[in-house]
Amino acid sequence: xxxxxxxxxxxxxxxxxxAIDAGRLEAWPDFFLDDGRYRIxxxxxxxxxxxxxxxYAASRAMMRDRVSALREANVYEDQxxxxxxxxxxxxxxxxxxxxxxxxxxVARIMRTGETVMFATGCYEDRVVLDGSGxxxxxxxxxxxxxxxxxxxxxxxx
Amino acid sequence: xxxxxxxxxxxxxxxxxxAIDAGRLEAWPDFFLDDGRYRIxxxxxxxxxxxxxxxYAASRAMMRDRVSALREANVYEDQxxxxxxxxxxxxxxxxxxxxxxxxxxVARIMRTGETVMFATGCYEDRVVLDGSGxxxxxxxxxxxxxxxxxxxxxxxx
Amino acid sequence: xxxxxxxxxxxxxxxxxxAIDAGRLEAWPDFFLDDGRYRIxxxxxxxxxxxxxxxYAASRAMMRDRVSALREANVYEDQxxxxxxxxxxxxxxxxxxxxxxxxxxVARIMRTGETVMFATGCYEDRVVLDGSGxxxxxxxxxxxxxxxxxxxxxxxx
Numbered sequence: 001x002x003x004x005x006x007x008x009x010x011x012x013x014x015x016x017x018x019a020i021d022a023g024r025l026e027a028w029p030d031f032f033l034d035d036g037r038y039r040i041x042x043x044x045x046x047x048x049x050x051x052x053x054x055x056y057a058a059s060r061a062m063m064r065d066r067v068s069a070l071r072e073a074n075v076y077e078d079q080x081x082x083x084x085x086x087x088x089x090x091x092x093x094x095x096x097x098x099x100x101x102x103x104x105x106v107a108r109i110m111r112t113g114e115t116v117m118f119a120t121g122c123y124e125d126r127v128v129l130d131g132s133g134x135x136x137x138x139x140x141x142x143x144x145x146x147x148x149x150x151x152x153x154x155x156x157x
Numbered sequence: 158x159x160x161x162x163x164x165x166x167x168x169x170x171x172x173x174x175x176a177i178d179a180g181r182l183e184a185w186p187d188f189f190l191d192d193g194r195y196r197i198x199x200x201x202x203x204x205x206x207x208x209x210x211x212x213y214a215a216s217r218a219m220m221r222d223r224v225s226a227l228r229e230a231n232v233y234e235d236q237x238x239x240x241x242x243x244x245x246x247x248x249x250x251x252x253x254x255x256x257x258x259x260x261x262x263v264a265r266i267m268r269t270g271e272t273v274m275f276a277t278g279c280y281e282d283r284v285v286l287d288g289s290g291x292x293x294x295x296x297x298x299x300x301x302x303x304x305x306x307x308x309x310x311x312x313x314x
Numbered sequence: 315x316x317x318x319x320x321x322x323x324x325x326x327x328x329x330x331x332x333a334i335d336a337g338r339l340e341a342w343p344d345f346f347l348d349d350g351r352y353r354i355x356x357x358x359x360x361x362x363x364x365x366x367x368x369x370y371a372a373s374r375a376m377m378r379d380r381v382s383a384l385r386e387a388n389v390y391e392d393q394x395x396x397x398x399x400x401x402x403x404x405x406x407x408x409x410x411x412x413x414x415x416x417x418x419x420v421a422r423i424m425r426t427g428e429t430v431m432f433a434t435g436c437y438e439d440r441v442v443l444d445g446s447g448x449x450x451x452x453x454x455x456x457x458x459x460x461x462x463x464x465x466x467x468x469x470x471x
Contacts, residue, residue, distance in 0.1 A: 001290065003164050007317050014401040018415065021436075021459075043237065080357065080459050082434035084262075084400050084419045086241050087171040101175065105241045105264060105398075107419060107434045113462025115431050117272050120239035120264045122178075133315065145178075145237050148270025158447065160321050200394065241419075243398050244328040258332065262398045262421060274429050277396035277421045279335075302335075302394050305427025 002090070009088045009100045009127055012135040017083035017104075020156055025070060028156050029063035032137045033128060036060060040142040040157060042149070043121065054149060055156075063156075070155060080109040081118070081155065088125075097128040097138055106157060119157060120145045159247070166245045166257045166284055169292040174240035174261075177313055182227060185313050186220035189294045190285060193217060197299040197314060199306070200278065211306060212313075220313075227312060237266040238275070238312065245282075254285040254295055263314060276314060277302045316404070323402045323414045323441055326449040331397035331418075334470055339384060342470050343377035346451045347442060350374060354456040354471060356463070357435065368463060369470075377470075384469060394423040395432070395469065402439075411442040411452055420471060433471060434459045 012031070019027040032038065039053040057063045086103035093099075101124050108118035126139040142157045169188070176184040189195065196210040214220045243260035250256075258281050265275035283296040299314045326345070333341040346352065353367040371377045400417035407413075415436050422432035440453040456471045 001161075001164060001168060003161060004317060006164055006168070007315065007320055010401045011315060011320070011403070014403055014417075017400070017417065018403055018436075021417065082417060082419065082436075082459050084241050084398055084417055086174070087167045089168070089171055089175055103171075103174065103178065103239060103241055105239065105262065105419065107431060107459075109434060109459040111461075113460040115434060115460050117264060117274060117431060120266065120272060122175075122239075145239050145264075145266040146270040146272050147268075158318075158321060158325060160318060163321055163325070241398050243331070244324045246325070246328055246332055260328075260331065260335065260396060260398055262396065262419065274421060274431060277423060277429060279332075279396075302396050302421075302423040303427040303429050304425075 005090060005098060005129065006088060008129055008133075008135050009090065009098070009125070010085070010102075012127060012137070013085055013088065013100075013102055013123065013125070016137075017085060021081050021083055023080070025067045025155070028067060029060040032060050032063065032140070034060050036137050037139045038063060038137075038142075038156070039140075040144065042144050042147055044147045046143055054144075066156075078111045079155075081157075082107045082109065085123075097126050100125045100127060104157075121157075162247060162255060162286070163245060165286055165290075165292050166247065166255070166282070167242070167259075169284060169294070170242055170245065170257075170259055170280065170282070173294075174242060178238050178240055180237070182224045182312070185224060186217040189217050189220065189297070191217050193220075193294050194296045195220060195294075195299075195313070196297075197301065199301050199304055201304045203300055211301075223313075235268045236312075238314075239264045239266065242280075254283050257282045257284060261314075278314075319404060319412060319443070320402060322443055322447075322449050323404065323412070323439070324399070324416075326441060326451070327399055327402065327414075327416055327437065327439070330451075331399060335395050335397055337394070339381045339469070342381060343374040346374050346377065346454070348374050350451050351453045352377060352451075352456075352470070353454075354458065356458050356461055358461045360457055368458075380470075392425050393469075395471075396421045396423065399437075411440050414439045414441060418471075435471075 016031045038057045040055040045052045088100040088102045091099040106119045121144040124141040173188045195214045197212040202209045245257040245259045248256040263276045278301040281298040330345045352371045354369040359366045402414040402416045405413040420433045435458040438455040
């Protein structure tokens with residue numbers, strides 16, 4: 001096992017989650033390569049081999065557009081997320097960077113203070129680690145366990 | 158602190174949880190030695206020194222029987238688990254492999270999509286790490302925080 | 315990235331949480347320096363720059379007093395906590411020890427067995443790591459995501 005790789009990928013995901021949880025949505029696209037891909041789907045879709053996505057962005061530019069839209073719609077202001085992540089499970093690098101699967105739980109905290117378990121699932125990531133300590137997502141697929149899609153799922157997970 | 162040991166035990170538990178969460182129950186016994194032991198008990202039983210177990214298996218063969226029974230009863234099909242684990246706390250190896258305690262939360266996601274906090278607790282594990290990178294449980298005790306035992310607790314935690 | 319630092323700080327927080335979750339409240343002050351500071355506040359207070367604290371202790375002696383009061387009031391006996399923590403995000407040491415931010419979820423398990431998501435948030439810690447493997451908190455700030463303060467918040471988080 002490559003300990004440094006485990007720690008670096010765990011750190012990348014922890015910083016990613018921290019940006020979202022702190023409401024720093026503008027920082028979200030910067031965790032990806034320029035042509036990085038982001039999508040949210042469900043475990044049911046994956047099991048059935050369906051390519052359906054709830055959210056899909058194929059570049060950092062698309063992610064930035066999404067953040068602008070969220071800010072204009074003022075959706076984010078009324079809620080707060082809190083991610084807790086498991087340890088990354090890393091698969092051999094088949095070219096294009098190591099792949100990692102990481103379990104998550106996300107709680108949603110409403111402005112009233114009410115806290116609920118909002119989403120559980122796993123990240124399936126392809127990561128590019130450069131020689132100078134940098135790390136970005138080439139691909140991040142968020143696979144949600146529940147089939148019931150909350151209509152508030154407008155914010156990146 | 159032995160960093161490699163921490164990372165390897167965290168990885169073993171993460172792979173273990175991943176197999177259960179992905180519904181790969183048949184892989185569950187393979188995380189144990191042939192004569193590995195698995196049991197589920199409650200924090201209350203432990204505090205009172207009671208040897209009661211909710212589930213007990215004293216070998217991989219017993220675990221395989223359990224999985225077969227679960228598949229026949231078709232219990233697993235209607236739910237999905239999601240584990241998130243903390244960092245392992247490792248005690249000195251008193252012979253027989255290092256011991257580790259790891260906190261967990263497990264959410265249960267029903268077919269309807271409903272998600273609830275199903276179980277919290279900790280694993281108390283005795284682990285055998287071999288020289289070639291392999292790792293298995295010699296013993297895994299799942300200590301559940303709640304005294305209220307869900308009748309659906311038929312699937313390994 | 316300093317891998318050893320990441321692992322040691324994750325271990326410190328895991329042991330800290332384990333002591334609380336196991337009800338070993340008397341061990342809680344020992345995770346701090348003699349003049350260590352502990353406080354609980356909300357994300358809303360932090361965002362507004364308010365110095366309000368829900369709980370504040372400026373020394374290990376104050377923490378011990380708090381534990382004695384909790385034991386006398388018998389508050390702890392009726393509930394149990396379970397923490398699950400994320401990976402620590404470590405900032406450069408600006409003197410006085412590294413700073414780390416760590417996400418947490420805490421479930422509360424009542425004597426009846428009922429389990430709820432009690433609190434989510436993050437720790438902002440300043441840690442002192444000594445040369446012999448020891449680690450203590452110089453400061454621990456618990457920032458809770460929810461503005462709704464549970465009146466049972468008498469126990470350290």
